[in-house]
Amino acid sequence: MAAMVEKWAGLGSAMASIIFLWSMVQNHVPVTLRLYLTAWAAKLAACFSPYLQITILENSAERFQQSEFFYAVEAYLSDACSRRASRLKAELGSDSSNLQVSVDDHEEVTDEFSGVTLWWYASKKHSKGNVISFYPGEDERRFYKVVFHRSHRDLIVDSYLPFVLAEGRAVIVKNRQRRLFTNCGGRRRRYLRNSVWDHVKFEHPATFDTLAMDTDQKEAIMDDLIAFKDGKEYYTKVGKPWKRGYLLYGPPGTGKSTMIAAMANFLDYDVYDLELTSVKNNTELRKLFIEMTSKSIIVIEDIDCSIDLTGKRRKDKKASSNKDSDNEYEPDPTEPRKDDESKVTLSGLLNFIDGLWSASGGERIFIFTTNHKEKLDPALIRRGRMDKHIEMSYSAALRASRCSPRTT
Numbered sequence: 001m002a003a004m005v006e007k008w009a010g011l012g013s014a015m016a017s018i019i020f021l022w023s024m025v026q027n028h029v030p031v032t033l034r035l036y037l038t039a040w041a042a043k044l045a046a047c048f049s050p051y052l053q054i055t056i057l058e059n060s061a062e063r064f065q066q067s068e069f070f071y072a073v074e075a076y077l078s079d080a081c082s083r084r085a086s087r088l089k090a091e092l093g094s095d096s097s098n099l100q101v102s103v104d105d106h107e108e109v110t111d112e113f114s115g116v117t118l119w120w121y122a123s124k125k126h127s128k129g130n131v132i133s134f135y136p137g138e139d140e141r142r143f144y145k146v147v148f149h150r151s152h153r154d155l156i157v158d159s160y161l162p163f164v165l166a167e168g169r170a171v172i173v174k175n176r177q178r179r180l181f182t183n184c185g186g187r188r189r190r191y192l193r194n195s196v197w198d199h200v201k202f203e204h205p206a207t208f209d210t211l212a213m214d215t216d217q218k219e220a221i222m223d224d225l226i227a228f229k230d231g232k233e234y235y236t237k238v239g240k241p242w243k244r245g246y247l248l249y250g251p252p253g254t255g256k257s258t259m260i261a262a263m264a265n266f267l268d269y270d271v272y273d274l275e276l277t278s279v280k281n282n283t284e285l286r287k288l289f290i291e292m293t294s295k296s297i298i299v300i301e302d303i304d305c306s307i308d309l310t311g312k313r314r315k316d317k318k319a320s321s322n323k324d325s326d327n328e329y330e331p332d333p334t335e336p337r338k339d340d341e342s343k344v345t346l347s348g349l350l351n352f353i354d355g356l357w358s359a360s361g362g363e364r365i366f367i368f369t370t371n372h373k374e375k376l377d378p379a380l381i382r383r384g385r386m387d388k389h390i391e392m393s394y395s396a397a398l399r400a401s402r403c404s405p406r407t408t
């Protein structure tokens, strides 16, 4: 018993010495050296620890692109492990109608795989950049960390993590609600949501059955869409990005928007309604592009009103567009440049469609609509960029109006 008491007393004095030494270090050692020492202490501890940890960040380097793996992990943990967690958080789902329950920050959840136990943690860390953000959450990077015994390294890396990715993807698909995105909402709101896009649930009821159009033409379009959707191998084989462009042209009210909705419903894709006049410059356009998910249709309506195809800039679409009118807005060279005018250039747009960036993500369809095909720059609509040109005519629209139920 006396030996035990002596042992505890020894331990107590050792602890007191460590605390004293640490407070000395805190007071007298410069911050940079202290951080260096802390990092080394962590490395040293890791060498002797029998456990390994893998971190999965929400954003890859410098918040550049959101990590699909992070969201797969989030979905997997919410679905498979949240019942074992004692602290959960509930948020509105992506379509703002369903509740999503997930594991709260700093909460530990255990999982088992092939008889091996693993521990997951969710947390946030502040980015080390010098940028000061005015919006909450901007300088924070969320991450998940999985800890396991180092003897199971191969099993975890080669089998468990791919399993989590596949399961998480399946959960995302199962819970998926198709969305209609816009870049027109308030800039501040989008920052708060940590995204450059706003979205609502996509609920347009149009289908190819309800679309009035020549049957052969309709079937040709559907075949083309199916070939695209199933064409991953083909695109890889021929070395082309997995994307396709459609130009829908014809007078107002001939069903161009309806056709887009029918395509989205047919393919089960999200729709990104890109308002070019709200995009500040080519850099912002690229950022919007990076944040688009795959399996999506990117729409630029009335492309001739959205961008000055001669290389000069044009005012707001609304200012210039009375769609039936031929009165074009002519930019006045003496007019001072306004900051809120879009500076997206034709070359920026061409890069967006099929430059190096266009290949990232894959499985995307670009659709431009116009009432004046003849006004478009040939470079913009050449085959390869806009692979299929579809004319929408009044005769089909007339058929549609005859078929639609009468309103009184």
Ligand SMILES: Nc1ncnc2c1ncn2[C@@H]1O[C@H](COP(=O)(O)OP(=O)(O)OP(=O)(O)O)[C@@H](O)[C@H]1O
Binding pocket: 210, 211, 212, 213, 251, 252, 253, 254, 255, 256, 257, 258, 259, 371, 392, 396, 397, 398, 400, 401
């Ligand atoms: N071919 C069609 N099939 C089914 N509905 C049609 C067709 N054409 C027009 N409509 C109906 O006419 C209305 C206008 O169609 P829509 O908005 O798709 O035309 P649009 O060509 O996109 O017009 P705008 O150029 O003005 O944007 C919608 O209510 C749509 O249901």
